[in-house]
Amino acid sequence: MLLLKGLSFKEIAAIRSTREKTVRQQASQLYAKAGVNGRYAFSAWFFEDFLG
Numbered sequence: 591m592l593l594l595k596g597l598s599f600k601e602i603a604a605i606r607s608t609r610e611k612t613v614r615q616q617a618s619q620l621y622a623k624a625g626v627n628g629r630y631a632f633s634a635w636f637f638e639d640f641l642g
Contacts, residue, residue: 593617594633 592602599617603610617629626632 593620593629594636 592605597605599610599613602613606613621628621632624632624635626635
C-alpha cells in the first residue's frame, strides 16, 4: 500500500524500520508476482484489477 501511495523506498524503509535495500528487493518480488516491470506499471495493474 505504501508503494501505491507514492512513498519512496527510503520513506517506506523509515516507516518499517528496515533498510532501503530490503524495501527495493521486496518491491522487485512484488512486481515479479504481478508480472510488471516497475512501480508505475504495478500501480496501473493494481488499479485496473481493482476497478475492473
